[in-house]
Amino acid sequence: MNNFPLFPDQASTFAPQIDLLYGVLVALSLLFAGVIPFVILFLIVKYHRSMKADRSNPVHSNLKLELTWSIIPLILALGVFTWGALLYIDMRRAPDDTLEVYVIGKRWMWHTQHPNGKRENNELHVPIGQPVKLIMTSQDVIHSFYIPAFRIKQDVLPGRYTTMWFEATRAGEYHLFCAEYCGTEHSRMGGRVVVMSMADYQTWLTTPGEVILPDGVDAVADGGVVAGPAVGDPMALAGQQLFTNLGCVGCHRDDGAGQGPSLVGLFGAQGQLADGSTVLADENYVRESILNPNAKIAAGYQPIMPSYQGQLSEDQILQLVAYIKSLGDTSGN
Amino acid sequence: MSTTTGTIPRNYTTESSTSPLEWLKSWLLTIDHKRIAILYLLAINFFFLLGGAAATAVRIELITPSGDLMTSDGYNKMFTLHGVIMVFFFLIPAIPAVLGNFLVPLMIGAKDLAFPRLNLLSWYVYMGGGLFTLCAVVLGGVDTGWTFYTPYSSTYANSQVLLTAVGVFIMGFSSILTGLNFIVTIHKMRAPGLTWFRLPLFIWANYATSLIQVLATPVISITIVLLGLERIFGVGVFDPRLGGDPVLFQHLFWFYSHPAVYIMILPAMGVISELITTFSRKRVFGYEFIAFSSIAIAVLGFLVWGHHMFVSSQSVYAGLIFSFLSSVVAIPSAIKVFNWTATLYKGSISYRTPMLYALGFIGLFVIGGLTGLFLAAVAVDIHVTDTYFVVAHFHYVMVGGTIMAYLGGLHFWWPKITGRMYSEIWGGISAAVVFIGFNMTFFPQFVLGYLGMPRRYHVYPEEFQILHVLSTAGACDPGDRFYRAADLPAALAALRAHRWR
Ligand code: HEM
Ligand SMILES: [Cu+2]
Ligand SMILES: [Cu+2]
Numbered sequence: 001m002n003n004f005p006l007f008p009d010q011a012s013t014f015a016p017q018i019d020l021l022y023g024v025l026v027a028l029s030l031l032f033a034g035v036i037p038f039v040i041l042f043l044i045v046k047y048h049r050s051m052k053a054d055r056s057n058p059v060h061s062n063l064k065l066e067l068t069w070s071i072i073p074l075i076l077a078l079g080v081f082t083w084g085a086l087l088y089i090d091m092r093r094a095p096d097d098t099l100e101v102y103v104i105g106k107r108w109m110w111h112t113q114h115p116n117g118k119r120e121n122n123e124l125h126v127p128i129g130q131p132v133k134l135i136m137t138s139q140d141v142i143h144s145f146y147i148p149a150f151r152i153k154q155d156v157l158p159g160r161y162t163t164m165w166f167e168a169t170r171a172g173e174y175h176l177f178c179a180e181y182c183g184t185e186h187s188r189m190g191g192r193v194v195v196m197s198m199a200d201y202q203t204w205l206t207t208p209g210e211v212i213l214p215d216g217v218d219a220v221a222d223g224g225v226v227a228g229p230a231v232g233d234p235m236a237l238a239g240q241q242l243f244t245n246l247g248c249v250g251c252h253r254d255d256g257a258g259q260g261p262s263l264v265g266l267f268g269a270q271g272q273l274a275d276g277s278t279v280l281a282d283e284n285y286v287r288e289s290i291l292n293p294n295a296k297i298a299a300g301y302q303p304i305m306p307s308y309q310g311q312l313s314e315d316q317i318l319q320l321v322a323y324i325k326s327l328g329d330t331s332g333n
Numbered sequence: 334m335s336t337t338t339g340t341i342p343r344n345y346t347t348e349s350s351t352s353p354l355e356w357l358k359s360w361l362l363t364i365d366h367k368r369i370a371i372l373y374l375l376a377i378n379f380f381f382l383l384g385g386a387a388a389t390a391v392r393i394e395l396i397t398p399s400g401d402l403m404t405s406d407g408y409n410k411m412f413t414l415h416g417v418i419m420v421f422f423f424l425i426p427a428i429p430a431v432l433g434n435f436l437v438p439l440m441i442g443a444k445d446l447a448f449p450r451l452n453l454l455s456w457y458v459y460m461g462g463g464l465f466t467l468c469a470v471v472l473g474g475v476d477t478g479w480t481f482y483t484p485y486s487s488t489y490a491n492s493q494v495l496l497t498a499v500g501v502f503i504m505g506f507s508s509i510l511t512g513l514n515f516i517v518t519i520h521k522m523r524a525p526g527l528t529w530f531r532l533p534l535f536i537w538a539n540y541a542t543s544l545i546q547v548l549a550t551p552v553i554s555i556t557i558v559l560l561g562l563e564r565i566f567g568v569g570v571f572d573p574r575l576g577g578d579p580v581l582f583q584h585l586f587w588f589y590s591h592p593a594v595y596i597m598i599l600p601a602m603g604v605i606s607e608l609i610t611t612f613s614r615k616r617v618f619g620y621e622f623i624a625f626s627s628i629a630i631a632v633l634g635f636l637v638w639g640h641h642m643f644v645s646s647q648s649v650y651a652g653l654i655f656s657f658l659s660s661v662v663a664i665p666s667a668i669k670v671f672n673w674t675a676t677l678y679k680g681s682i683s684y685r686t687p688m689l690y691a692l693g694f695i696g697l698f699v700i701g702g703l704t705g706l707f708l709a710a711v712a713v714d715i716h717v718t719d720t721y722f723v724v725a726h727f728h729y730v731m732v733g734g735t736i737m738a739y740l741g742g743l744h745f746w747w748p749k750i751t752g753r754m755y756s757e758i759w760g761g762i763s764a765a766v767v768f769i770g771f772n773m774t775f776f777p778q779f780v781l782g783y784l785g786m787p788r789r790y791h792v793y794p795e796e797f798q799i800l801h802v803l804s805t806a807g808a809c810d811p812g813d814r815f816y817r818a819a820d821l822p823a824a825l826a827a828l829r830a831h832r833w834r
Contacts, residue, residue, distance in 0.1 A: 077709075
């Protein structure tokens with residue numbers, strides 16, 4: 001860390017790919033930025049007014065030449081664009097089997113929460129070789145979740161979810177920054193990302209820490225209470241608890257006999273809307289349905305669902321989302 | 334001193350006046366485009382110095398990883414002051430309002446601009462905008478960054494956002510008025526026989542710029558009004574808690590501000606075309622290509638704003654389209670560079686100060702433009718956006734580009750503007766020192782950015798310190814001070830040319 005680095009650590013599957021593209025761009029730039037000054041130097045010396053040089057028949061335009069130096073850079077630029085675009089599509093399309101971690105940004109810290117409920121502040125522990133998807137939102141202004149060693153960054157917005165995914169490849173500790181200016185302590189809004197082997201991660205997950213229990217109350221659990229990431233998802237359990245306490249169950253019964261639609265199998269499916277269109281039921285749709293139910297009305301139902309705007313914390317909304325998501329999974333598989 | 338001024342022949346600066354008050358009036362109420370250009374020169378250089386002072390403070394603070402000189406709020410206000418002043422009160426008006434005002438009528442053979450009174454009004458409007466912004470600074474400053482992103486600026490910031498925004502709003506009208514004036518003048522007042530394809534390239538460049546000014550500036554005006562409505566009355570436009578959309582602001586802001594970067598660079602390109610041809614004693618190579626590339630840049634420039642928002646939650650399709658268009662927009666700029674180079678071929682070249690600035694411009698602009706391509710490649714941008722890489726990129730194009738051209742142009746037309754010759758020795762030294770100091774300041778920032786150093790950071794991890802120190806060393810070398818200071822005495826010399834009677 002004390003030496004004089006030129007490249008950041010490579011710690012995700014994206015890092016080497018992006019560094020390669022960057023390296024090619026640097027090489028192309030050196031070519032242009034090296035050749036042009038050289039040509040200019042040559043010309044300004046050769047044709048300095050004190051020099052005897054052949055100045056007969058000066059050329060003032062040459063269509064062929066000009067087309068050449070328009071088209072070659074165009075081809076190169078489009079090549080770089082295509083390469084960057086393909087990589088970008090990969091970076092935006094998360095694989096199916098991701099480990100989902102929730103992130104809440106607020107001035108000036110990051111909360112992260114693992115599927116089993118374990119919470120962290122300004123830290124993120126992730127396993128090697130496992131695609132991880134972050135589902136992020138902000139409680140106030142726009143922030144940006146940035147891990148340079150992974151070469152990824154995504155703005156975190158208030159009022160909606162943004163996502164990003166990565167697969168870590170090397171154990172170690174890396175910087176976590178907020179990259180979108182957010183006020184006074186913006187430069188201190190960060191911490192570290194700890195990459196560990198899957199086994200270590202499992203142990204870490206189940207050691208005491210701040211966890212959230214099914215009754216929706218934060219508590220410090222005893223060691224070993226919480227199981228691995230896949231089993232017994234307390235985020236979803238906490239969501240289920242809320243679903244009952246807030247009275248959602250009254251209208252949303254699993255058998256579909258209530259005033260509202262059954263939410264079983266909703267998540268990840270195309271929902272039919274009253275105006276005839278369809279919408280992908282993702283995190284943002286569920287969030288909107290809870291906070292602003294009249295924005296999109298499910299087909300065949302009356303717009304009678306009350307808005308929960310202002311009554312739920314970002315944490316609680318995430319728990320409800322996790323619960324509704326778990327309902328989606330049961331029918332999906 | 335007064336004896337030497339006596340040798341200056343009568344010109345527009347030496348109008349007779351009987352008392353100092355009369356003299357002041359003869360300047361402040363003038364409708365002569367040449368005098369208005371001088372008024373702009375003084376005002377714009379004042380803002381340039383102010384913005385430069387803020388930049389120095391920022392760089393000095395960054396010598397150490399911890400915050401030592403300023404509080405975090407102080408630092409945030411300092412870089413905001415720097416950005417707002419430099420972008421809105423220096424870079425946008427600099428070349429059109431000073432050199433354009435002076436030269437457009439002269440180059441097309443008109444007596445003055447089409448609307449001389451409007452021209453004076455636009456100067457007053459500019460000063461009014463500046464006054465508001467200065468008030469904001471005196472009353473505590475503003476800390477949103479020059480980009481004013483919501484909902485931070487509309488709801489959370491506790492600083493003088495409104496005053497500053499009103500300042501920028503007012504300044505926008507000055508921009509529109511100047512643009513309008515140029516468009517009408519260039520269309521209607523060309524000397525008989527001066528057809529479009531005989532116009533100097535400087536005129537083409539100012540014409541393209543004016544089009545952007547007139548078409549894009551109203552967008553930022555409306556955006557500022559919406560921001561004000563939300564901040565004062567709580568009308569929900571941008572803050573999701575009020576039912577607004579925070580990303581909408583970014584769309585509106587960049588729909589103006591991307592074209593605005595071309596407001597800054599197109600006139601600079603026009604200046605460079607004039608300098609290169611003059612000092613190689615040749616007609617420019619590929620006149621039509623250069624003229625049309627200005628227009629192409631102006632048009633394409635309206636279609637790429639989304640490249641500032643690749644990580645803002647934009648859809649994948651939008652990201653791909655903006656990435657594609659941004660890669661294409663680099664081509665007209667590249668064409669210009671090749672054409673300037675080809676102009677040198679078989680020329681008769683002299684290394685006068687303006688030519689040195691012009692060559693420096695090409696060097697810096699090539700680096701800036703190439704790194705623009707890095708940023709247009711969306712996968713790379715995800716890593717470097719909002720880091721020092723972007724900071725270095727836009728300083729290479731805006732500072733490297735616009736300031737080199739502005740200073741080169743000022744030297745070149747100095748004799749015409751003031752009736753006096755600049756010092757060739759000092760001029761040459763200033764050009765060299767600016768070029769070297771600039772590279773020392775901003776080149777390390779590319780490396781910093783790729784390493785992951787975020788922008789707008791008051792404190793930063795220790796491993797970045799070496800590069801920050803290098804950068805500050807560049808910013809504080811004597812040359813930098815020199816060029817910021819150099820143009821002030823130059824402007825004063827202009828006033829000295831006046832003869833008291
Ligand atoms: C040669 C073609 C150019 C391309 C392809 C290009 C591309 C880009 C891209 C993609 C960004 C967004 C970076 C980010 O925020 O992640 C950017 C930022 C910027 N560029 Fe360029 N650029 C070019 C030329 C210019 C020129 C000529 C200027 C001004 C004279 C300029 C001024 C700026 C500014 C001011 C910003 C960032 C402002 C901010 O975020 O504060 N660019 N450029
Ligand atoms: Cu931040
Ligand atoms: Cu842009």
